[in-house]
Amino acid sequence: MGNKNVLVEAKHLVKEFPIGGSKKNPQVVHAVSDVNLTIYEGETLALVGESGCGKSTLGRVLIRLLAATSGEIYFEGEEIAGLKESEFAARRRQMQIIFQDPYASLNPRMSVKEIIAEPLITYGLKDKTQLEAKVKELMRKVGIPEEFYNRYPHQFSGGQRQRIGIARAIALNPKLIICDEPVSALDVSIQSQVLNLLKDLQEEFKLTYLFISHDLSVVKFIADRVCVMFLGNICEIGDTESLYEKPLHPYTRFLLHAIPKADPKLRSEEKELLSGEIPSPVNPPSGCRFHTRCPYVQEVCMTVKPGGIMVGERQVFCHFPLNMEI
């Protein structure tokens, strides 16, 4: 990884949502707490974790769909979190997002051509013939037949709608695409089509993906590196292969254990399961945020927040990481 160019770097990124309380005692949801993250050019970095862990919020903060509460974001070396909207506009076309729900993310009153052309028009392509050619080319690229040019979203299936969303996202040749659970709403047979498409496009356009997902099997297929989050904090970051093989953080191990495997021979009654529920992000536990659910919890975990430890290429935030023989 050492020789790769850094595309995005987040430093001490914090995002809090105020949810009321009194003036003296305001209540906030700690969605993302002091996160440091690096995304390299051309890679797919997966953000995984359970609902409410802050993975979607982090993705949105990185491309300024949400304003960070504090912290810095560097995009190709330029700090963007503090830029004015007018200064940021030129950068914005380089970062796009694909949303989870293909039914909610396309305007039902716009035809496919209008949906895909919209970002092109916003960024200055006005010539009608050029526009039409470009839209048709994009439709071909994502596998939507050209003759559907004038159709509306409701005339497409879920998988096709997601393809339209992808066409819109790549229209401006972005550098970074945030894929926010892009296949979670799709059926298995359609999911694999869309995943293959994302891989092909990445190769063709040299895209960088931040792939947000709760599905660890999908992540295993698509990601080069994985970042596991729990309650607004990063637990562990590392290469996909080694992270799946030897998880260092207890939470990563339990996540991997919990996935139902599509092979009945792997059934096991004694499988270790995580007990308890996810704590509230309004009053996150002190120390290590995972300590209330961690079976290996010790005194120090309850009071001291673990700093990052580097283990080879891996970074783990735990006082007592597992599998330390590697």
Place this chain on the structure above:
Amino acid sequence: MSESAVLNIRNLKSHFFTAKGEIPAVDGVSIQVPAGKIIGIVGESGCGKSMTAMSVMGLLRHPGKVVDGTILLADRDITHLKPKELAKVRGNEISMIFQEPMTSLNPVYPVGRQVQEAILLHQNVGKEEAKRRVIEMFREVGIPEPEKRYRSYPHQLSGGLRQRVMIGMAMVCKPKVLIADEPTTALDVTIEAQILRLMKRLCEEQGTSIILITHNMGVVAEICDYVYVMYAGKVMEQAETFDLFENTRHPYTQGLLKSIPRLDEKADRLYTIEGVVPNLLHLPKGCNFCTRCEPAKERCYQEKPCLYETGSGHGTRCFQYESEVRIDGQ
């Protein structure tokens, strides 16, 4: 197997009568549920798996209607029961849990009262006794502080806890059959694993049979004893779980299993089943899967295959396995 079946669905046909035409959502489905077993129905959206369950529960709404077939619950025909009689069966002998626990609980009543209602309706006990049973049930399904949670409203509980309440409500009358429609789809993986384990334990302890409806082959592999794979209203393949995964016969099942990204191997590309699910209004003349099937032959486009026996307790709806022994008579 047929003698000991608690629930026996024979050649069920549920159609929807719409302005555009008649939609065969469930088209000749036969399912047997033996006592104390977990039966999986797996398939993609629109394959008719949920509609099969709704038909059994008598919950099909206009324009849907059961047009043919019989549903036997412990040898009693419940296919065309009157609403009043059906209400005695539903929630008592057979109950159902749904995918989204938020929308299936009433937001303006405490959860304890909603579970208590099921007991008061079906069993001849007083309010105090009913409340005691609810709290016992809450403890059973792993809800912490059951006395306190009895008075909680649905919005005060997490998704996992709400689904536990739903399971508690479904199991409190000790039904013979529990139908679970995507019970863990809305939940996180660590919670999903807890809920699956809970359902399996309850099923073993109380001798309840479960019909588990899911799109997730992983969930099937994890807890089901026997599996039905559905596609466009028909059962394409049925077998015991181990047999299905080891000796997968139908091209559709094979495709489904191949297209799931696996944890234990690194692939550059995923296998895909080309095309999309056919419109149920314009089904192919031949096999429902022929338009997406790689090994499809001329005949597959012309005739509809039957469910042929392809091993002990294993049935496959595909001409490749055509034989004398048919599992359904169509």
